Amino acid sequence: MTQKKKYVLVGTGGRAEFFYAAIATDFRDTSELLAFCDTNQTRLDHANKRLTDKYDYHAVNTYKAEQFDEMIAKEKPDSVIVTSVDRTHHTYIIRAMELGCDVITEKPMTVDEKKCQEIIDAVERTGKNVRVTFNYRYAPHHTKARELIEKGTIGKVNSVHFEWLLNTQHGADYFRRWHRNKNNSGGLLVHKSTHHFDLVNFWIGSQPDTVFAFGDLLFYGKENAEERGETKFYDRATGHPNATEDPFALHMDSNENLKAMYLDAEHEDGYRRDQSVFGDGINIEDTMGVMVRYKNNAILTYSLNAYLPWEGYRIAFNGTKGRIEMEIVEQSYVNSGGEKSQEGALKGKRIIVYPMFGAPYNVEVEEGVGGHGGGDPVLLNDIFGTPVEDKFNRAANHVDGARSILTGIAANKSIQTGLAVKVDELVKFRRD
Numbered sequence: 001m002t003q004k005k006k007y008v009l010v011g012t013g014g015r016a017e018f019f020y021a022a023i024a025t026d027f028r029d030t031s032e033l034l035a036f037c038d039t040n041q042t043r044l045d046h047a048n049k050r051l052t053d054k055y056d057y058h059a060v061n062t063y064k065a066e067q068f069d070e071m072i073a074k075e076k077p078d079s080v081i082v083t084s085v086d087r088t089h090h091t092y093i094i095r096a097m098e099l100g101c102d103v104i105t106e107k108p109m110t111v112d113e114k115k116c117q118e119i120i121d122a123v124e125r126t127g128k129n130v131r132v133t134f135n136y137r138y139a140p141h142h143t144k145a146r147e148l149i150e151k152g153t154i155g156k157v158n159s160v161h162f163e164w165l166l167n168t169q170h171g172a173d174y175f176r177r178w179h180r181n182k183n184n185s186g187g188l189l190v191h192k193s194t195h196h197f198d199l200v201n202f203w204i205g206s207q208p209d210t211v212f213a214f215g216d217l218l219f220y221g222k223e224n225a226e227e228r229g230e231t232k233f234y235d236r237a238t239g240h241p242n243a244t245e246d247p248f249a250l251h252m253d254s255n256e257n258l259k260a261m262y263l264d265a266e267h268e269d270g271y272r273r274d275q276s277v278f279g280d281g282i283n284i285e286d287t288m289g290v291m292v293r294y295k296n297n298a299i300l301t302y303s304l305n306a307y308l309p310w311e312g313y314r315i316a317f318n319g320t321k322g323r324i325e326m327e328i329v330e331q332s333y334v335n336s337g338g339e340k341s342q343e344g345a346l347k348g349k350r351i352i353v354y355p356m357f358g359a360p361y362n363v364e365v366e367e368g369v370g371g372h373g374g375g376d377p378v379l380l381n382d383i384f385g386t387p388v389e390d391k392f393n394r395a396a397n398h399v400d401g402a403r404s405i406l407t408g409i410a411a412n413k414s415i416q417t418g419l420a421v422k423v424d425e426l427v428k429f430r431r432d
Helices: 015-022 043-055 067-074 086-098 113-126 140-150 194-205 224-225 257-263 263-269 370-384 396-419
Strands: 005-010 033-038 061-065 081-083 100-107 130-132 157-167 208-216 287-294 297-307 311-321 322-330 346-355
Touching: 005 015, 005 067, 015 033, 015 043, 015 370, 033 043, 033 067, 043 061, 043 194, 043 263, 061 067, 067 086, 081 086, 086 100, 086 113, 113 396, 130 311, 130 396, 140 194, 140 224, 140 311, 140 370, 157 194, 194 287, 194 297, 194 311, 194 396, 208 396, 257 263, 287 396, 346 370
Parallel strands: 005 033, 005 081, 033 061, 081 100, 100 130, 157 297
Antiparallel strands: 157 311, 208 287, 287 297, 311 322, 322 346
């Protein structure tokens, strides 16, 4: 019998259940969860309650953040799962490796080039492995796009146009919580677009060279709302009369999981999950345009808007032998507000190939089941189950994690300076 791999998890907020639920259900035979770690004991206790009540798993030991080293020493895990606030990822990734553990980290791997360099150096220093959970790579339609490009369906890809739409439910959610502070999340060009920039790297088999970007806060925030004539404001939605009829408001007291995870935990750290998207203090962009030149000379034009009527994306690959168009409509969601399998689930998809001198045709793609276009279950099996040989090499390491966030980090710098940014000047993968 194969020995179970042992895991601990740090950061028991909204993304944590994706991982601990998988261990507690589908992968009990191959994996074992030993402990949770967090800054907030109420949230730790809630995660344990979910484990026992919803998944019929045993309660695990809990440790506060300052007991991280103690947890590693006592539990002796093989790997640490990192699902904390983005700006703290590097702290736990690096310390886990220094203490002899491999790491599985939620994306983005980190939020700026300094922290990224520290992770790269720690991998080289310790020889441990960092796995970045890019679930979108595993969605059948994304894998199909790579397959079409790889076999030369449209020749050499010279340009990609990528338009991503976040709607007024999911997109707005980034402006209610800790993501609204760029210091915490790197902004959407790092936190959200890391998925998208990784996909482009994955699809065209290259890496970013030069990045130029514009971005601004043009819809959310108090000043924008005032310009549109809004007069009824509030600091947080739960319990405030001005939020009663606001379609952008999140009422945590009406959602059992959000109430237990956040509202009931506020007394420990003051974190409020339901801030107004039209309040002060938001310093991330909601409207972004990016141009990227890749090392193989391909050009990406990228657009992200976080307040649109539907959720999904349109992508076009232009090659020397034709064009591929892909349109995906996704299920919108509020993080931790419902079942994990519905997060980013497909509502519709279409891939069309336009040969240079032939009739266009639709490409059939298998139906993915589960969150993020069907990518979630495949990723989880790859991590916790028995991986199968993958000719597409979808498993992402720290180099993949770095190359995706460096596009967003470079874009943030370009927005600040008005200048193009050379990605190779941000970090070095091997120090002399």
